[in-house]
Amino acid sequence: MSQSSRQRQRARSAWLFLAPMICTLLLVAGWPLLRTIWFSFTDASLSDLNAAEFIGWGNYLYKEDGEWYGLLADAVWWKSVWNTLTFTLISVSLELVLGMIVALALNVNFAGRGLVRAAVLIPWAIPTIVSAKMWSWMLHDQFGILNDMLMGVGLISAPLAWTADADLSMVAVIMVDVWKTTPFMALLMLAALQMLPKDCYEAAKVDGIHPVRVFFRVTLPLIMPAVLVAVVFRALDALRIFDLIYVLTSNSEDTMSMSVFARQQLVDFQDVGYGSAASTALFLVIALLTLAYLYLGRKHMRVGD
Amino acid sequence: MKKTIINAIGTGVFLSAAFSLQAHAETLTISCGAVGAELELCKEGVKAWAEKTGNEVKVVSTPNSSSERLALYQQLLAAGSQDIDIFQIDVVWPGMLGQYFVDLKPFSNGAEKDHFESIVNNNTVDGKLVAMPWFTDAGVLYYRKDLLEKYNQQPPETWEQLEASAKLVQEGERKAGNDKMWGFVWQGRAYEGLTCNATEWVASFNGGTVVDENGKITINNPQAAKALNTAAGWVGTISPQGVTNYAEEESRGVFQSGNAVFMRNWPYAWSLSQAEDSAIKGKVGVVALPKGGEDGRHSATLGGWQLAVSKYAKNPKLSADLVMYLTSYEEQKRRAIKASYNPTINALYKDKEVLAATPFFGSLYETFVSGVPRPSSVTKSKYNQVSTAFFNAVHSVVSGKEKAEASLAQLEGQLRRFARNGKWK
Numbered sequence: 001m002s003q004s005s006r007q008r009q010r011a012r013s014a015w016l017f018l019a020p021m022i023c024t025l026l027l028v029a030g031w032p033l034l035r036t037i038w039f040s041f042t043d044a045s046l047s048d049l050n051a052a053e054f055i056g057w058g059n060y061l062y063k064e065d066g067e068w069y070g071l072l073a074d075a076v077w078w079k080s081v082w083n084t085l086t087f088t089l090i091s092v093s094l095e096l097v098l099g100m101i102v103a104l105a106l107n108v109n110f111a112g113r114g115l116v117r118a119a120v121l122i123p124w125a126i127p128t129i130v131s132a133k134m135w136s137w138m139l140h141d142q143f144g145i146l147n148d149m150l151m152g153v154g155l156i157s158a159p160l161a162w163t164a165d166a167d168l169s170m171v172a173v174i175m176v177d178v179w180k181t182t183p184f185m186a187l188l189m190l191a192a193l194q195m196l197p198k199d200c201y202e203a204a205k206v207d208g209i210h211p212v213r214v215f216f217r218v219t220l221p222l223i224m225p226a227v228l229v230a231v232v233f234r235a236l237d238a239l240r241i242f243d244l245i246y247v248l249t250s251n252s253e254d255t256m257s258m259s260v261f262a263r264q265q266l267v268d269f270q271d272v273g274y275g276s277a278a279s280t281a282l283f284l285v286i287a288l289l290t291l292a293y294l295y296l297g298r299k300h301m302r303v304g305d
Numbered sequence: 306m307k308k309t310i311i312n313a314i315g316t317g318v319f320l321s322a323a324f325s326l327q328a329h330a331e332t333l334t335i336s337c338g339a340v341g342a343e344l345e346l347c348k349e350g351v352k353a354w355a356e357k358t359g360n361e362v363k364v365v366s367t368p369n370s371s372s373e374r375l376a377l378y379q380q381l382l383a384a385g386s387q388d389i390d391i392f393q394i395d396v397v398w399p400g401m402l403g404q405y406f407v408d409l410k411p412f413s414n415g416a417e418k419d420h421f422e423s424i425v426n427n428n429t430v431d432g433k434l435v436a437m438p439w440f441t442d443a444g445v446l447y448y449r450k451d452l453l454e455k456y457n458q459q460p461p462e463t464w465e466q467l468e469a470s471a472k473l474v475q476e477g478e479r480k481a482g483n484d485k486m487w488g489f490v491w492q493g494r495a496y497e498g499l500t501c502n503a504t505e506w507v508a509s510f511n512g513g514t515v516v517d518e519n520g521k522i523t524i525n526n527p528q529a530a531k532a533l534n535t536a537a538g539w540v541g542t543i544s545p546q547g548v549t550n551y552a553e554e555e556s557r558g559v560f561q562s563g564n565a566v567f568m569r570n571w572p573y574a575w576s577l578s579q580a581e582d583s584a585i586k587g588k589v590g591v592v593a594l595p596k597g598g599e600d601g602r603h604s605a606t607l608g609g610w611q612l613a614v615s616k617y618a619k620n621p622k623l624s625a626d627l628v629m630y631l632t633s634y635e636e637q638k639r640r641a642i643k644a645s646y647n648p649t650i651n652a653l654y655k656d657k658e659v660l661a662a663t664p665f666f667g668s669l670y671e672t673f674v675s676g677v678p679r680p681s682s683v684t685k686s687k688y689n690q691v692s693t694a695f696f697n698a699v700h701s702v703v704s705g706k707e708k709a710e711a712s713l714a715q716l717e718g719q720l721r722r723f724a725r726n727g728k729w730k
Contacts, residue, residue: 045686046383047404069722141550164494164550166704252495253697267376269690270401 033283039276046270059277071277079253080261081285087170087245087257088238091177096231098178099185106186107193117190124183132247135176139163139248166254173245173255177238185230192226193219232293239286258282331620332361333627335391338374338610339366342644347393347631350639354630360623371395371497375689378402382615390618391628394436396427396609397681401688403430406613410434412625419634420649427678428611435613437632438649440640442608443676444505445669447560447568447578450590452478460592464509464535467567467595471543474566483564488543490556491569495700498552500679500692501606502569503699506532508604508677510597515695516680516720520729524695525717532597533702533709540703549704561585569594571608575663576645591665593672607676609647641666647673685730687723694719 040059044052056062061070071077106117123131138145139162147159162172196219204214220227242259249255251264262282266275337347344366351362365388367374378392382405394402409417410433417425417434424438446467448460456474461467471488478486492498508514512529516522540548548556553570560568561577563584568574578589593603612631614624630636637648638659645663653659654670666673681688698716702709723729 046379047686048383067718067721074722141547161547161550251693264693267379268372268693270379270686271690 036276036283037280039272040280042273044272044276046266046272049272052273055273059274060281071274071281076253076256077261077278077281080256080258083170083255084239084241084257087174087177087241087255088235091174091181092231092234092238094174094178095182095185095234096227098182099189099230100227102182102186103189103193106190120183120186122183123180124187126180128180128243129247131180132176132244135172135179136163136248139172163248164252169249169252169255173248176248177241177244180244181234181237185234188226188230188233189223192223196222228297232290236286236290239289240282258285330360331623332363333390333618333620333624334363334365334388335393335612335627336365336367336378336389337393338369340369346640346644346646350631350636351627353636354627357630358623358626362627365389367393372689375401382617385617387615387617387619390615390620390624392613392615393439394611394613396424396442396607396611397679397688397692399428399430399435399611399613400682400685402613403433403435403685405616406433406435407616407618407621407625408433408435409437409614409625409628412622413437413629416629416633419651420632421651421674421676423607423674423676423678424609424611424649427607427682430682436611437613437628439610439612439632440637440646441649441673441676442571442573442647443605443669443673444501444569444594444608445572445605445665445672446592446594447570447574448590448592449474449566449585449588451588452566453590460590461567461595463599463601464506464595464597468539468543471566475543485564487545487559487565489539489567489569490544490548490551490559490565492552492556493540493544493549493700493703494552494555495696496552497692497696499696499699501608503533503536503695504606504677504679505569505594505604506536506597509594509601510535511601512597514677514680516684516691516729518683520683520724522717522720522724524720525713528597530709530713533699533713535597536699537703537705537709540705549700572645572647572663572665575665591669593669603672604677605672605675607678609649683729684723687729690723691720694723 039052041054041056042052043055043058057070059070061068061072063069102120106113106120126134139147141147141159141161141164144159144162146162147156150156151159160168162168200218200222201214204218209217240259241257242263245255245257245260246263251260251268256264258278259282262275262278264275265271265278269275335347335351337344344364348364351364354360355362367377375395375398378394378398379402381388382402392402392406399406413434417437420438421441424441425434428434428436428438446461452474453460453470456470456477458470458473459466461470467489475486475488492502504514506512507524507529510528510532512526512532513523515524540546545559551559553574556565556568557570557574557577559565560570560574561583575589575591577583579586594605596602612628614621614628618624632649634650634653637646637650638653638656640646641648641653641659642662645666647666648654648659651674654666654673660667679688680691684691694716698712698719701707702712
């Protein structure tokens with residue numbers, strides 16, 4: 001048996017082993033996705049999906065009497081895109097910095113470290129829907145504990161409507177998200193920190209180099225791949241955010257994310273065609289970012305080689 | 306993604322009705338609201354009918370938030386579910402859900418003629434009577450009798466008079482030491498309640514009803530703009546800044562703790578303001594909402610709930626019989642006396658026992674009869690979008706972000722998107 005035929009056989013059996021998984025994926029992920037994309041080209045309504053008619057790009061963009069209509073001309077949609085991007089950028093940056101600080105603190109040997117590590121994970125362990133509801137009570141303008149504490153120490157003179165005030169609601173959403181997902185970031189970075197070789201640090205110590213410099217010159221470059229994975233995972237999650245925003249601020253346009261917008265069209269407005277167009281657009285945004293990351297990662301690897 | 310969202314909301318809400326195949330007795334399932342005394346009243350009424358006819362009825366309570374409730378109903382009905390035979394539906398839903406309901410005319414023996422005509426018309430979609438009126442609601446003006454007397458003021462006829470009285474009393478009371486006193490509280494949060502409030506302002510200035518009965522978008526007119534700019538002028542002067550975030554209960558909280566002269570609210574606030582623990586017990590008067598200027602008119606947004614029979618019901622005839630019982634004279638009278646739910650039958654507004662329980666049912670009869678409907682019948686399945694666009698536009702005016710003229714012009718463009726080629730469907 002020649003080398004190449006054995007390789008072919010191995011490739012065949014590999015595909016054979018993968019086949020059930022691929023079929024399952026096609027069924028549970030591929031089919032709904034294709035159906036959503038199909039619906040986005042129809043005027044389907046939730047009340048009667050069978051009566052859907054093909055309308056081409058009508059849900060995305062069309063011109064009538066000199067005016068542009070459709071998703072790409074919809075101010076509310078662009079507002080939700082903007083909200084989602086703002087939310088992602090700010091919350092992921094904050095989580096990165098805070099997560100790094102927490103990870104560095106947990107990386108030091110001290111008594112009861114295991115207990116603290118477990119405790120830090122609690123916000124991440126609580127289901128979002130539960131913690132969001134909990135926060136929505138704590139942030140309540142009339143009888144929330146947060147206003148009570150702030151007024152107690154004299155920082156504010158009148159209660160603030162955290163989740164309803166147009167200027168504050170995004171701040172509240174980001175705050176709760178940071179509280180919830182910082183532990184996740186910290187955990188990923190801590191895992192990377194634990195893998196670092198000790199000898200660089202010993203050498204640095206012998207040479208008497210300042211710890212801050214050691215962090216930026218040694219630690220950070222070494223854990224960079226892990227940090228990037230953490231950031232990409234969080235960013236993809238943040239772009240799809242739905243539950244936290246929906247529980248805290250419902251359908252308010254000030255904080256509406258792309259997913260909230262899609263749900264409102266699909267469920268509240270029964271407009272399956274338009275809602276599917278929004279879902280498809282959201283899918284495209286995430287797919288493009290993922291592809292960009294993979295492409296840049298490969299290029300980076302090649303440079304590394 | 307779509308699937309998961311829909312399933313997430315739809316699952317785990319009900320256990321389906323049992324298929325009890327007893328020889329004679331049928332089992333029906335009815336959905337009732339559970340706000341305040343609603344569920345208890347519904348159960349009592351249903352029990353009486355069940356005993357009378359020897360059938361069994363299951364009562365399912367639904368989410369309190371009407372938008373959640375609507376989403377749930379839409380999924381059940383779109384899936385052709387037989388879980389619920391009789392639905393309690395909001396006055397703005399017949400246009401949206403009408404296609405799923407049985408025509409009740411064959412079962413009603415003309416009973417609908419005794420009910421308010423405006424509601425019966427509202428519940429008639431394409432000539433079908435898709436729901437029977439159960440109880441009605443209309444916006445009314447609550448005022449502090451004692452304070453108006455103290456400052457020698459009359460209950461206001463127009464918005465201008467309301468502004469003047471509110472200012473006078475508010476300033477006087479603040480000088481006298483109550484610095485929390487405000488002139489007028491209402492519902493300004495961006496939600497369906499703001500649609501109700503704004504519909505009243507616009508109609509009182511003769512500015513129409515957003516979309517007229519022929520489906521024409523009429524909201525972009527000077528009278529409507531005048532109405533909204535008037536309302537925007539209240540915020541920060543006679544109404545607190547926070548009013549743009551108030552729903553019914555927040556405004557009632559301010560009024561009932563004695564810190565407001567006037568309040569716009571639904572009739573439910575009456576019995577609560579007269580409760581033992583209320584700070585303003587015996588000091589409250591109720592009148593129709595003011596007119597927009599001398600040639601304007603008193604107007605109140607029509608609210609309230611109806612009962613409809615699903616076309617997937619296992620036994621439509623029996624279900625319709627239960628609906629007719631629950632919406633009958635006796636049952637509505639019982640509900641009016643026990644918990645001051647507004648009847649939808651004209652004659653009950655002259656019934657001595659009902660009037661003894663809630664006096665303003667008599668004095669405001671005209672208001673309840675001539676409620677301004679929101680444009681739900683004509684905009685059909687798009688009503689939710691129309692209302693959302695409208696209350697967001699109004700909210701940006703009352704919160705001072707833009708002037709009414711600009712906001713309404715924008716709204717008109719938005720509404721045109723919903724009516725593809727000028728047709729609502």
